[in-house]
Structure formats: structure tokens, C-alpha cells
Ligand code: SF4
């Protein structure tokens with residue numbers, strides 16, 4: 769089972785937990801395990817690092833001074849995920865192109881491999 773830690777008491781908790789069983793800290797919004805409640809730490813506001821603040825698509829009334837938010841998305845983390853996705857996509861498409869361009873070569877190599885296997889098994 770996955771584990772997480774409570775942001776307040778730092779005790780291990782179940783990631784689905786609605787409240788921390790050790791200190792009672794609220795971890796999910798509306799008592800629903802599928803709605804994480806993000807909280808700002810220290811004096812910062814969540815909005816200053818949120819994707820929806822940067823692209824000006826948020827219309828929550830607490831913007832730009834949200835200390836708690838259910839929709840917060842860290843801009844740096846989303847950028848990193850996007851870059852990783854682009855990298856994976858470009859590798860997959862390069863591999864697909866290479867396979868398409870070298871189909872006959874791959875066929876010959878596969879045939880040679882099968883022949884070799886037959887010869888080795890007959891010994
Ligand atoms: S989604 Fe939440 S954290 Fe993000 S800008 Fe809107 S209010 Fe702020």
C-alpha cells in the first residue's frame with residue numbers, strides 16, 4: 769500500500785485518508801477521498817505558483833490570495849510533466865519512424881534469427 773505523510777505532524781498516513789488519524793488535520797475537501805485539499809505553507813499564497821493564475825483561467829473568488837484550494841496545480845511540476853511527455857512522445861515517434869523506414873531490414877534480421885534458432889535446435 770502507498771504511504772504518504774501528514775503535512776502537519778509528518779506521521780505516515782494512508783494517501784486516501786480524509787483526516788490525519790494522528791492529529792486530525794483535514795487532508796481532503798468535502799470529506800471526499802478523491803478531492804485533495806492543497807494548502808499554502810508559510811506566508812506564500814498558492815496562486816503565485818499555480819498554473820491557472822499564470823494562464824489567467826482561474827475565476828475562484830479567493831484568487832490571488834488562496835491559502836487553500838482544491839484545484840491548485842503547481843506550475844513548475846506541470847511544466848516538468850509536459851516536457852517529460854513531449855520527450856516520451858518524440859522518442860516513440862522516432863522509434864515508429866525508424867521501424868517504418870527499416871521494415872525490410874527488420875524482416876531479414878528476424879528471418880536470419882529464426883534460421884539460426886532452427887539450426888541451433890537441430891544440433
Ligand atoms: S486554482 Fe486556486 S490556487 Fe490556482 S489560481 Fe485559482 S484560486 Fe489560486
Ligand SMILES: [Zn+2]
Pocket residue numbers: 774775776777778779788789790791792793
Ligand atoms: Zn497529522
